[in-house]
Amino acid sequence: MTADGPRAPAYEEAVRARIAAARLWAAHRAPYLASAVFALNPVILEPALDEDTGAPVADPQFRAFPADTRWNLYVEPGTALATPVEEAGWWMLHQVGHLVRGHAARSPVRPAPGQEVGPAAGVVRDEEAHRWNQAADAEINDDLEAEDLRGPAGVVSPAELGLPANRTAEEYVPMIDVLAQAMDRGGRALAEAIDCGSAVDGQERTYEGGGCGEGLTQLDRELLERSIAAGIQDRISARSEVPSGWRRWAEERVRPSVNWRARLGATVRRGLSTVAGQVDFSYRRPSRRVGAYTDIVPPSMVRAVPDTVLVIDTSGSVTRDVLSRLLAEVSGIIESVAGPHRRLRAFCCDVRPYPVQVVRRASDIELAGGGGTDMRAGIAAAMALRPRPDLVIVLTDGETPWPEQRPAAHVVVCLIGDGGHAPDWASVARIPADVPPRVPAKGES
Template structure:
């Protein structure tokens, strides 16, 4: 590589250091990015493997402070998974061609640049902002894609090329999955996890868009919420649940049996008992999720809070609380785990529950016999020191008579 094709290393170091000082919560991502000199790149672009391709001419012409803004812009594409989101959007809407990928790049830029600059970072002259597309700020890439098309307003932006890391379309100047210095899937996820923790650990230091991203990265919306809700609704509406015989209204078959009064089958709203595992192996984040799920359970039984009771249990069952508001429920515990005590307490209550919902990490003995009511188990992922997920740990599986939904797949 000739001198004209090489990057100025001192300027790259200075740009990266300036970016890390201006956005300390992005430091892990900034230093995970591998810089590659490429004269074929218009300015600077990233691929999905965390390589940043930079034009030596562009780097030579721009000050380190502006290059810092471009580095923050590049890692923002990668952290927010714009390549994966673009691929999914393209499949869902049957979009093909470079023009549609350009539109995705513009929408991704509008999402990032809305609050990326200022506070120590220069705004590049050619930055694509929501106002560039005549759109409001504070929205996601997918929202912007539904609101604009390529046309006269975007004719001057056809040069834009942030690489496959922005829109998912591989470029000829990229090294591909087998090239040197790319990050593996596990390494990329680890970078995202650390950045998200840096943002959450310093509330108020990051813009609202990054805070929203960090919460989603650490507590991703997953199908388990719908699955758990469906399991509870199925259990509470199944045949036999909440059903009992009454003589208040004779059965219609009584006419066929002269001299006898047959009781009719009456369905009453089901009663739900929620057992929350509060042992030391359950993280605070899981307990917070448990309270959210308790609130969701009340919606599954038609909003009748008087039909839902909650008890916290580690090695012993605690006081049973009628549900008023989820945030008002105290959860006691922190010791060992034996949810059999919780089952015993719940099943001895009067009136007896029709459904028992257990929220646990699974590290507990289970009743030896099947309870006399339907049981739904929400299974938290196990956690290790400092609340981090234990990826290679396999929790004890609940008995076959319980309907199991795995809550919150661990992510790093």
């Protein structure tokens, strides 16, 4: 005992010194993430001690220095003392990547009630959680490699796996699935089963909580992320090198919020007006610019009403309630431009398109589907219609492959939620995941 209370274990001072050195190394190698590295709150866990020497014994289950969503970094003493400073610093940058990019909020993992996950749970993590962890690791490690920061042995590396660079975790999941299945047939594992904690999937581990680490509040995290994004933008303005993944994140993070309804309306109207501007000659209504003494009847110029087709993502990741409300929004915009009671063709699509529906109102569309997601099939079906549409509006969460080439029609993508992506050749409107009910405009029923 000391005058101030119980004496700290002999190893604790050495562990804290190792963590401090790792922080400095990480901040020096990635200065644009320095504030995030120093925001991590180390929580030193109870170690397993060697029976003969009393020294902490390394636990490989904690080799990734797992973190939780409150920015607590869980440090197992034996593992920390056995890990070189550079490797511990690399894991800090890795965990900052999970936290700042919101992998826990984006996670598709939904464990059964009462199921425990993680290294201390005594159960094997399910395959979905393991694959999401690997895909999220690939998204982060890609940018670390761009800084010439190679990860420890056994971690997922897009470059070493031959995967394309600069993709999101959602895009890496199916790629890694294919590689893992191929390697399983050869009797090998794709990579080691490394657990990064609840920072990657939002599912609390048994070693978390218990008052051992308070971490950051929601406001603290919000302010920290804004500071990081502003710092990255400053480096970009000064022409300093920043990996493309962090550039993309910072651009999205500091992008000013806009009224999504105004954005959606402007995007759809722009698509409609672009198509409607394609005028042509017609003899159905003779031109009024005809001389009194001529037998020649010239055609008039007409502006066709845009023929619009909806492609609706009805995979399991998009709720029917959100789709119904978004359909009402889009339908109202189309009617305001093209007039009421126009014919509207629509496809529901998950991994395949369902039969085309021809309706007068979006509320008449019967939603069908619920499997995987492949909007390429829906767009191809829309372009195969006759007459071919002038405008294709795709309602999706963006977790889908897209056609490599621009279709012949103008395409507007309504992206639901904060995830997913749209192709460069499409016009895009980002829609919140929780679409509030539409208030009818004056004169609407």
